[in-house]
Amino acid sequence: MAKTNPIQFFQQVRIEISKVVWPTRNETLISTIMVLIMVFLASMFFLLADQVIAWFVQLLLSIR
Numbered sequence: 001m002a003k004t005n006p007i008q009f010f011q012q013v014r015i016e017i018s019k020v021v022w023p024t025r026n027e028t029l030i031s032t033i034m035v036l037i038m039v040f041l042a043s044m045f046f047l048l049a050d051q052v053i054a055w056f057v058q059l060l061l062s063i064r
Contacts, residue, residue: 004012
């Protein structure tokens with residue numbers, strides 16, 4: 001693989017960066033809200049699972 005000199009490298013970087021399609025403000029807002037909702041739902045699921053497991057362990061430990 002041939003090495004490119006620094007000037008060509010930065011020209012290529014500039015060309016590649018110009019091809020990037022950035023999300024709109026609305027897309028970013030919707031994605032952020034979706035992530036926050038999913039984080040909330042996942043945290044509620046794990047809280048419930050933890051409570052069920054804790055109840056089950058207490059039940060097992062109380063049996064003699």
